Amino acid sequence: QIPLEKKFGFVRIGLVYVISGLGGNLLCVLFLHSIIYVGASGAIFGLLGVMLSELLTNWKMHTHKFDEMLILVVIIVLDLALGTFPFGSNFSNIGGFTSGFLLGFVILTRRQHHWLNLNKSNTSQKQESYQYALRIISFVLLSVGLVGGGVLFFKGVDLNDYCSWCHYITCAPPSCKPGYISCEVSDAAMLLPYVFA
Numbered sequence: 001q002i003p004l005e006k007k008f009g010f011v012r013i014g015l016v017y018v019i020s021g022l023g024g025n026l027l028c029v030l031f032l033h034s035i036i037y038v039g040a041s042g043a044i045f046g047l048l049g050v051m052l053s054e055l056l057t058n059w060k061m062h063t064h065k066f067d068e069m070l071i072l073v074v075i076i077v078l079d080l081a082l083g084t085f086p087f088g089s090n091f092s093n094i095g096g097f098t099s100g101f102l103l104g105f106v107i108l109t110r111r112q113h114h115w116l117n118l119n120k121s122n123t124s125q126k127q128e129s130y131q132y133a134l135r136i137i138s139f140v141l142l143s144v145g146l147v148g149g150g151v152l153f154f155k156g157v158d159l160n161d162y163c164s165w166c167h168y169i170t171c172a173p174p175s176c177k178p179g180y181i182s183c184e185v186s187d188a189a190m191l192l193p194y195v196f197a
Contacts, residue, residue, distance in 0.1 A: 016050045017043045017046060020042055021042050024042015024092040027094060031091045031159050032170075033156075041092050048075065048100065049097040049098065050104035050108060052069075055068055109131045
């Protein structure tokens, strides 16, 4: 987060944090209506998502791009695996990551004319077109996702009715089998002290 703030300023990174948190909580509530979740995992995953999209859109400007990509992928995979354990919600993680990933293409694109000219490259116009196309596509997808999710939320839609296997995204199979305490029950029991505190 600190390197991103140095490059793009705390206002834009703060905006990513807030919108990612909103996107993560929105997806979470669409799947888990009867459970109260608290935490900033969606916003934190949004920062991971924006780091990945910034790396991709400004690929030629990074000197250790493959190392950075490998570290990011390992962190994301491990965190998503931890999100399948009880007391966590991968819906929030995935929603936040997706929001941050798309938002990174929209507000964290850097002009590369100067950098490319120093390296004697003639691909500056192609790179700018590529960034511009990503910005438009990402903005449309993010807007449709947030607005559509908001509409579904206010209509009281439960996405589990349309996806019978999606609960496995946030719940490891052993604890989702019949006869075990479900992840939902475990999470609700964990949060009761906070609700009544």
